[in-house]
Amino acid sequence: MSSSINLLSSADAAQRLGISVLTLYDWLTQSDVGEFRVRGQQVTIDYLQGGRHGQGRIKIPEKEVQRLLDLMRVKPKAPRSTRPKLIKRSLQHITATLGRPDD
Numbered sequence: 218m219s220s221s222i223n224l225l226s227s228a229d230a231a232q233r234l235g236i237s238v239l240t241l242y243d244w245l246t247q248s249d250v251g252e253f254r255v256r257g258q259q260v261t262i263d264y265l266q267g268g269r270h271g272q273g274r275i276k277i278p279e280k281e282v283q284r285l286l287d288l289m290r291v292k293p294k295a296p297r298s299t300r301p302k303l304i305k306r307s308l309q310h311i312t313a314t315l316g317r318p319d320d
Contacts, residue, residue, distance in 0.1 A: 224265065224276040233282050234289075245275070255288040 225233070231241040247253035248262040263281045267273035 223279040225279055225282060227275045227277065230277040230282050234285060242275075255285070256291075258288065260285070260288060 227238055227241055231238045234241065236244075244253055245262055245264060248260065251259065251261070253260050253262065262285065263278065265276045265278075267276070
């Protein structure tokens with residue numbers, strides 16, 4: 218049983234991620250040196266690069282693009298429950314006019 222991997226070109230992968238191709242290349246470079254982070258988490262990107270000396274066209278598995286999209290997805294936190302403000306009952310009956318005491 219052979220499994221086929223759907224490979225995307227760098228242009229297609231960048232379009233699905235919503236970034237430019239140059240940004241994708243920057244991400245791949247950062248990933249190669251271990252400096253790429255998504256939402257504070259260190260991430261490496263799995264990709265293929267053809268050519269005799271590894272300088273050919275870049276292909277990225279479709280599953281890897283989906284994994285990056287999942288990592289970038291914002292998951293809102295549940296809203297904090299707020300307590301009603303406490304009303305200060307002491308000294309509420311005292312009123313004074315504003316200004317200097319000698320006026």
